[in-house]
Amino acid sequence: MLNYLWLIILLPFAGFVLNGLLGKRLGKPFVTVVGCGTVGLAFLLSCWSVYELAVDLPSYAAAGEQAGFSVDIERGRADLTVWEWFPPVKDGGAAPALAIPWLLTLDHLSAVMLLVVTGVGFLIHIYSTAYMAEDPGYWRFFTYLNLFMASMLTLVLGGAFPVMFVGWEGVGLCSYLLIGFWYDKEENAQAGRKAFITNRIGDAGFVLGVLLLWGAFGTMEISAVMEGIRSGGAPVGLLTAAGLLLFVGACGKSAQIPLYVWLPDAMAGPTPVSALIHAATMVTAGVYMVCRCSALYEAAPAAMMVVAVVGGSTALFAATIGLAQNDIKKVLAYSTVSQLGYMFLAAGVGAFGAAIFHVTTHAFFKALLFLGSGAVIHSLHHEQDMRKMGALREKLPVTYRTFLAGWLAIAGIFPLAGFFSKDEILLGAFEHSKALWVVGLVGAGLTALYMTRLMGLTFWGESRVDPHQEQHIHEAPAAMKYVLVALAVLSVAGGVVLGWPWPPEMHFLKRWLEPTFAGAAAHGGGEHAAASVHHISLGTEMGLAAVSMAIAIAGILVGLHYYYRGRGEKAEAVAKRAGLLYVLVKDRWRIDELYDATVLRLYYRLCDFAHRVDVRFVDGIVNGVRNVTVGSSIASAFWDSWVVDGAVNLVGYSVRGGSWVLRRFQSGFVQSYAATMVFGMFVLLCVYLFMR
Amino acid sequence: MVPTGHFLALSAVLFTMGVIGVLTRRSALVIFMSIELMLNAANLAFVTMARGGPAMEGQVFAFFVMAVAAAEAAVGLGIIVAIFRRRKTTDVDQVAQMKW
Numbered sequence: 001m002l003n004y005l006w007l008i009i010l011l012p013f014a015g016f017v018l019n020g021l022l023g024k025r026l027g028k029p030f031v032t033v034v035g036c037g038t039v040g041l042a043f044l045l046s047c048w049s050v051y052e053l054a055v056d057l058p059s060y061a062a063a064g065e066q067a068g069f070s071v072d073i074e075r076g077r078a079d080l081t082v083w084e085w086f087p088p089v090k091d092g093g094a095a096p097a098l099a100i101p102w103l104l105t106l107d108h109l110s111a112v113m114l115l116v117v118t119g120v121g122f123l124i125h126i127y128s129t130a131y132m133a134e135d136p137g138y139w140r141f142f143t144y145l146n147l148f149m150a151s152m153l154t155l156v157l158g159g160a161f162p163v164m165f166v167g168w169e170g171v172g173l174c175s176y177l178l179i180g181f182w183y184d185k186e187e188n189a190q191a192g193r194k195a196f197i198t199n200r201i202g203d204a205g206f207v208l209g210v211l212l213l214w215g216a217f218g219t220m221e222i223s224a225v226m227e228g229i230r231s232g233g234a235p236v237g238l239l240t241a242a243g244l245l246l247f248v249g250a251c252g253k254s255a256q257i258p259l260y261v262w263l264p265d266a267m268a269g270p271t272p273v274s275a276l277i278h279a280a281t282m283v284t285a286g287v288y289m290v291c292r293c294s295a296l297y298e299a300a301p302a303a304m305m306v307v308a309v310v311g312g313s314t315a316l317f318a319a320t321i322g323l324a325q326n327d328i329k330k331v332l333a334y335s336t337v338s339q340l341g342y343m344f345l346a347a348g349v350g351a352f353g354a355a356i357f358h359v360t361t362h363a364f365f366k367a368l369l370f371l372g373s374g375a376v377i378h379s380l381h382h383e384q385d386m387r388k389m390g391a392l393r394e395k396l397p398v399t400y401r402t403f404l405a406g407w408l409a410i411a412g413i414f415p416l417a418g419f420f421s422k423d424e425i426l427l428g429a430f431e432h433s434k435a436l437w438v439v440g441l442v443g444a445g446l447t448a449l450y451m452t453r454l455m456g457l458t459f460w461g462e463s464r465v466d467p468h469q470e471q472h473i474h475e476a477p478a479a480m481k482y483v484l485v486a487l488a489v490l491s492v493a494g495g496v497v498l499g500w501p502w503p504p505e506m507h508f509l510k511r512w513l514e515p516t517f518a519g520a521a522a523h524g525g526g527e528h529a530a531a532s533v534h535h536i537s538l539g540t541e542m543g544l545a546a547v548s549m550a551i552a553i554a555g556i557l558v559g560l561h562y563y564y565r566g567r568g569e570k571a572e573a574v575a576k577r578a579g580l581l582y583v584l585v586k587d588r589w590r591i592d593e594l595y596d597a598t599v600l601r602l603y604y605r606l607c608d609f610a611h612r613v614d615v616r617f618v619d620g621i622v623n624g625v626r627n628v629t630v631g632s633s634i635a636s637a638f639w640d641s642w643v644v645d646g647a648v649n650l651v652g653y654s655v656r657g658g659s660w661v662l663r664r665f666q667s668g669f670v671q672s673y674a675a676t677m678v679f680g681m682f683v684l685l686c687v688y689l690f691m692r
Numbered sequence: 693m694v695p696t697g698h699f700l701a702l703s704a705v706l707f708t709m710g711v712i713g714v715l716t717r718r719s720a721l722v723i724f725m726s727i728e729l730m731l732n733a734a735n736l737a738f739v740t741m742a743r744g745g746p747a748m749e750g751q752v753f754a755f756f757v758m759a760v761a762a763a764e765a766a767v768g769l770g771i772i773v774a775i776f777r778r779r780k781t782t783d784v785d786q787v788a789q790m791k792w
Contacts, residue, residue, distance in 0.1 A: 668788030671723075675715050 001048045002060060002078045003069045005104045005157060008045050008114070011038040012149035019146060023139030035142035036125045039149050043118035050111040053078060068101075076515040077107035077223065079159055100220050105159030107223075109516040112356055112509070113156040113288055116363045120280045121149055123483045127371050128272040130479035131378060141181065141270065148174035152281050156288065160220045161210040164289070168206065168253065171282045172199045178277060179269040191265040198262040202252015206289075209245030212238065213296075226295040236300060243296050243303030246289065247310075254286030254340045257314045261592055263337055267329040271374030274329060279336050279370050280363040287343040287359055291352045294517055298350065308348025308432065312439040315341030317589075319446035323453065324575075324586040327384050328373045331454050335410065336366055338443060342425050345440060351428030352517050353510045357499050358425055360509070361417035364494050365409035368487035372403040375476040375484065376458060380469060386454065390567065391463035395473045398481050400459050402488035407455050409491040411448035412552045414545075417495035419552075423545050424499065430544055441551050448555025453571070456563025464567060502538065699740040706733035720772050720782040724765075731761045 015038030023031045052060075053076065060071045060078065068081035081101040088099035106114070125145060132141050151170025158164035173196075180192030214220055216238055217228045229239065250256070255263035266278045277283070290297060290307065297304045315338045322334035339362050346355035377384055379396055393400045409416040412423070422444060430437040463470070475481070498509040505511065562571040575582040584590065665676075706729055713726025735754045742750020776782050 666791045668791035670784050670787075671715055678711060678715065 001045065001052050002056075002071070002106065003066060003080055004045075005049060005078070005080045005106055006082050008042050008049065008118070009104075009150055009153045009157065011042045011045070012146045012153065014038060015146035016143055016150055019139055019143040023143060028133075028138055031139045031142050032129050035146055036122070036129065038146060039118065039122045039125050042149065042153065043115075043122045046114045046118045049106060050115060053106055053108070053111055072223075074515070075107060075223075077105060079223070080104045080106075085162070098214075098220075100160055100162045102163055103159035103221060104157040104163070105223065106157065107516050108513050109288075109291060109356065110156050112360060112513070113284075114153070116360050117149070117152050117156055117281045120363050120367050120487075121152070121276060123486055124272050124276040124280070124367060124371065127275075127374070127480050127483040128270075130477040131272050131374055132270060133477075135270075137181065141178075144174050144177045144181070145273075145276070148178070148277060148282070152285075155285055159222055161213070161222060161225075162220055164222070164292075165203075165206065165210070168249075168285065168289075169203065171277070171285065172196065172203070172253070175199075175266065175277050175282055178273040179266045181269050181273065185268075188268040191262075191268040195262040195266050198259050199252045202249045202259055205245045205248025205252070206250075209242045209249065212242040212245060216242075222292060226293065229295045229299050232299075239296055240300040240303045243293070243300040244306060246293060246296070247303065247307055250286030250290050250344070251310065252286075253289075254283050254344070255314075255337045256286070256310050256341060256344060257317060260314060260318065260337045261595065264330055264333040264588070267327070267333050271329065271370060271377060274333070275367045275370035275374065278333065279366040283336060283340055284343065284359045284363070287340065287347060287355055290344070290347045291356055291517075294347075294352045297347070304348050304350065306348075307344050308429075308436055311341045311344025311346075311348050312429070312436045312443075313341070314338065315345060315443040316439050316446070317341075319443045319450065320585055321588045322450040323446065324582060326386050328376065328386050328389070328454065328458060329370070329384055331386075331450060332366070332369055332373060335369075335447065335450065336362075338447060339366065339410070342422065342440065342443070345436060346425040346428055349428040349432035349436065351425060353513045354421065354424035354428055356513060357509050358421035360498060361409070361421040361491070361494050364417055364487055365406045365491040368402060368406040368484065368491050369410065371480070371484055371487065372399050372406060373458075375399040375480055378476060378480070379473050380465065381472070383466075383469070386457040387568075388464055388466060389458045390461045390465065391459070392465075392473070393459040396459075396475050399476060399484060402484040403455070403459065405488040405491050407451050409495075411451055411556055412444055412548060413556075414549060415496050417491050417493075419549070420495035420499040420501065423548055424501065426548050427541060427544055441548060444548055445551040445555040448552045449559045452556050452559025453563050456559060457568060460564050462565075462567050501541075696740055696743070700737060703733045703736040703740065706730075706736065718783045718785055720775070720784055720787075723784065724768055724772065728761060728765070731757055 015034050018034050019031055023034070057071055057073055057076065057078070061073055069079070071078045081103050083102040084099075085102045086098055086100040125142075128141065128145065132138055135141065148171060151167045151174060153167070155164055155167025155171060158167055176192045176196040179195050180189045183189050183192075210220070213225050216234045217225050219225060219228075228234070248259075251259045263278060263283065267274055269278070297307065318334045318337035318341060322331050322338065325331045325334060339358070343355045343358050343362070346352070346358060376389065376392065376396065376399060379392075379399075380389065383389070405416065409418040412419045426437055426440045426444070429440050465473070476484070500506050500508070562568070562574070587593075710726045710728075710730030710733060713729065714723050717723055717726065735757050738750045738754045738757070740750075742748070742754075772782055775787060779786065781787075
């Protein structure tokens with residue numbers, strides 16, 4: 001299977017083509033089967049591939065050379081060159097020739113992402129069949145969703161930066177298409193554009209970073225670049241610059257300060273999209289990319305520090321905004337931004353394993369929370385305002401119970417998934433810098449608080465649902481329910497299974513990722529997660545876990561105090577006392593307005609200036625050319641009508657005039673002809689006689 | 693024997709009478725007769741010049757002219773009859789349609 005990796009990408013892409021071309025005509029059952037079937041098959045193939053990667057790699061190595069296929073047993077990696085995109089040029093020049101193979105890489109890191117993307121993606125596809133059942137754009141939705149899966153898998157499996165970038169842009173496109181899925185509403189289209197443009201800013205950084213690395217190492221293959229860095233092939237300054245540029249790209253895709261503003265607006269899309277793209281998979285692409293380039297960041301401590309600081313501050317900053325949002329999806333969106341901040345915090349302190357671990361668990365519980373909120377929204381006929389919810393626990397028992405699991409998981413309560421991954425991140429931060437650890441802890445407390453607030457406003461307290469709606473509330477359909485249950489199971493058990501931290505060799509995910517992240521530590525740039533654990537005694541570790549648990553529980557208790565009963569009056573009183581602070585938080589610290597006033601205003605000025613240059617200068621040239629052309633045309637027309645036509649007419653007139661004279665002789669009188677003839681004879685005779 | 697010059701003088705007088713008749717008379721028939729006069733003046737000149745010599749060309753030419761004159765008379769009279777039937781006149785000044 002490893003040498004057929006491209007099938008995993010091709011399947012959803014085929015689904016995209018089929019649904020896109022035929023979906024509208026062949027109807028919903030066809031779309032459902034193709035849309036879910038291809039992704040399900042891709043999931044099975046992924047499982048098979050990862051199994052072979054784990055177990056069967058030596059036999060592939062033993063099978064000998066295959067064209068375009070190679071395995072690296074030590075690092076646990078399989079490389080498959082599907083196609084020479086830009087074939088290598090053999091000119092022997094001094095400049096590095098641009099060669100880009102269409103390279104797919106399956107190593108232990110991409111294996112994790114592959115399973116998360118296809119697995120969670122498949123569940124969300126199934127959920128969507130129920131959620132989108134009534135939508136007239138059903139086939140369009142699944143077309144985009146399949147294209148997204150194909151792009152995301154290209155991103156994950158891409159073994160060369162440009163291949164990864166194709167996926168990177170593909171998911172950006174799908175994100176744009178799906179945010180604006182209900183494009184007949186102006187603000188949805190606006191949100192899609194905002195996401196797209198903000199991401200472009202990041203992508204510019206990504207491309208520049210890649211080109212910098214290419215200039216230094218002469219290859220676009222990620223693993224080759226990383227090996228080059230490990231063997232100390234480039235100055236630290238260049239690596240720092242490249243790392244920072246790549247991180248700009250990651251900031252755009254993964255919604256970090258200062259480019260996070262698009263993600264909350266992206267909630268305009270259908271809820272399964274928010275779950276799949278804007279929580280579980282696409283937004284983690286930045287984290288994945290940073291982890292992919294772990295060697296680069298470890299060789300550039302300054303860049304790493306920036307990653308950690310940006311991640312930590314985003315985690316805290318977004319959590320504060322999450323406290324005061326009233327739209328259920330907006331809360332989850334800021335929560336996602338905050339959790340992504342945690343992942344970057346982990347990557348920034350060198351705990352790449354912990355970052356990927358959190359990516360995985362976050363995919364489980366955030367998908368669960370989004371899909372749960374989708375079920376709530378679905379049951380309330382697209383009501384998203386939490387102020388119009390409340391007391392839904394009896395009305396929606398399954399959604400409520402699964403949501404409970406997601407809530408406890410994200411709050412970091414032992415032994416649910418979030419606890420293990422967040423704890424690992426905080427551990428890494430503690431080791432690196434106490435300040436970052438405190439920031440992380442406060443963020444964790446806020447996370448517990450705003451999630452409890454969400455639970456309270458939605459499921460507990462008194463009902464504030466519109467009385468007309470009250471009797472129409474219905475539990476989600478089967479397809480949605482079972483997906484919620486499956487994700488709830490993953491959220492509960494995922495942490496224990498993947499990351500039980502003690503003894504260290506029990507930590508499944510860490511050991512699995514070791515071959516990918518190992519080897520970096522040898523160069524002393526930083527330490528990876530597996531090594532770092534041993535620097536800290538078990539007692540400290542337990543103590544830290546206890547502290548973070550205590551913070552989480554404190555957050556939950558505060559939340560329960562304010563939101564468990566009543567209609568949230570207690571919280572309103574606090575908000576009133578907080579005054580301006582509350583307003584600021586509610587308005588998202590007015591960051592969007594700040595951007596409007598600074599960046600956008602400047603940008604509009606620039607546009608205005610460019611417009612003026614265009615009108616005055618460029619248009620001037622164009623108009624000048626036009627005027628010259630018109631003038632010369634007039635001259636040419638004058639010449640043509642007077643001189644050329646004049647000559648032609650002159651010939652006509654002279655012929656007519658001459659014939660007018662000659663015509664006089666043809667009078668029709670026979671005798672005048674005869675007289676002429678006689679006269680002529682007479683003249684001839686005279687000539688003959690006298691001139692002889 | 694009458695000298696040759698007399699014959700030629702008569703021929704010239706006859707020819708001149710014919711030319712004057714053609715140029716001045718209006719009736720097609722009279723014009724026609726004047727043409728015959730001119731032909732016969734020419735014939736007289738031919739036979740005069742052939743008189744006394746061994747060569748026969750003059751006489752032969754006179755016969756040719758007579759043959760042509762006969763044919764011409766037939767065709768010409770036919771045309772004149774046709775015109776008369778159509779226009780009830782033989783005045784050539786009335787038949788001047790053939791112009792530009």
